[in-house]
Amino acid sequence: MTEQVDTETPDFVMIETYKSKEAAQKHPQEPHFKDLFGAFEKEGLFAKAPYLAHTTTKAGFDLDRSLL
Numbered sequence: 001m002t003e004q005v006d007t008e009t010p011d012f013v014m015i016e017t018y019k020s021k022e023a024a025q026k027h028p029q030e031p032h033f034k035d036l037f038g039a040f041e042k043e044g045l046f047a048k049a050p051y052l053a054h055t056t057t058k059a060g061f062d063l064d065r066s067l068l
Contacts, residue, residue: 009047028052
């Protein structure tokens with residue numbers, strides 16, 4: 001998880017990698033995921049509602065994973 005700096009209401013970004021599209025779609029339905037985001041909402045931790053953005057890596061360390 002990363003936090004935007006130098007702003008009054010920072011954005012938080014969680015980056016997760018999945019083996020398949022199906023795994024990515026299933027994860028938000030898991031109890032531990034729902035519990036985590038339920039706690040965020042209950043505690044009022046965010047200024048705006050969290051959302052999921054499906055992305056693809058274009059540069060950086062993630063592209064080198066196949067070399068491990």
